[in-house]
Amino acid sequence: MKGYLWAPSAATQSHSASGGWESMAIDAVGNVIEFWGFKRNQGRVWALLYLRDEAMTAADIEKELELSKGGVSMLIRDLERWGVVLRVRLHGDSSWHYRAETDLMQMARRVIEEREFTFIARIRADLAEARKLAEQDPATPKPKIERIRKMESVAEATETALTIFLKTSRFDVGAMFERFRG
Amino acid sequence: MKGYLWAPSAATQSHSASGGWESMAIDAVGNVIEFWGFKRNQGRVWALLYLRDEAMTAADIEKELELSKGGVSMLIRDLERWGVVLRVRLHGDSSWHYRAETDLMQMARRVIEEREFTFIARIRADLAEARKLAEQDPATPKPKIERIRKMESVAEATETALTIFLKTSRFDVGAMFERFRG
């Protein structure tokens, strides 16, 4: 959620990728994924592998996406850890090849789930703690405590939004309805 | 959506604000708001004014939050522009005083609405354009076009999620149901 300044759309063309449209699509995925709080290039690597639908070497990726050796290594490590890229050994070749595995959305959901929820939970805890302390001090005026409570509700709303957000990314619409039924 | 590394919770204590709990609450708000893609200190300034529930001068804010003169000026300008902080002239005093106005959520929704939607719309347009070009080239294999389409659906899902997310922040649950009814 930080992307709000933008280079002209058609600007990033011609790289080394086949058609201009291929890198256009790849960059687009990079942008969505960055929006979700991941690195742009993680999205680009995944998109390249997914689009090509073939096992590529790190050297290939490095060349196509104009990234550094070390960078590719780290990006792939992340993607592997998240299970969206698979490392395969190809018949006679001595080097590793990489292949896009699952849908990106799945991994985005999983990672955001563990990452952002702890984050929001921490904020909520801090606010709860602050309110507890405020309540303990008899000098604190009642309305002030009420305002802290209001602030807590902002954090709660954020958490709710995030929950729904993740549920949606799972396309599990049913579960979302349940939330408002109980 | 980029906050995932964190300093110890109890660390930021004791500033100059009255109780430790006050700055704890203020920082918490700063963190939520940063999560939504705004500046941490925009959230902190708003939170201070909201918690105190009184009109404060820029100098007060500067002191309480340990910010620079210039910084406070710019932060307040932003908050004013968004309509969450109001500038008032107090009886005999020659300087301006500032007061928290609306609920933060409202402004977050408004700003995100205009900012993030254009962002996602642009990504979708790029992907659509890429697919169009791919389709025009007869050499492009059908499955590849299908994969671009799949990528488009990721962007679409993101947009949907964002919509629901904003609707939720408006607590307009009814409208959200409509979305899946039509």
Added chain:
DNA sequence: CATATAGTTCAAGCCGTTTTGAACTGCATG
């Protein structure tokens, strides 16, 4: 085992964003 090539690590550099602080503007007051 020597050599070559693939892959990893991490300190240093780069780059975009935020903050600072000094110069400046505007305004009220004596």
Added chain:
DNA sequence: CATGCAGTTCAAAACGGCTTGAACTATATG
């Protein structure tokens, strides 16, 4: 109209995250 204080502006500094590339490790091959 000189003085002082509130508020603004903006270039430079600080900060933080990402990427680079050189040194290093691991692995395959003759």
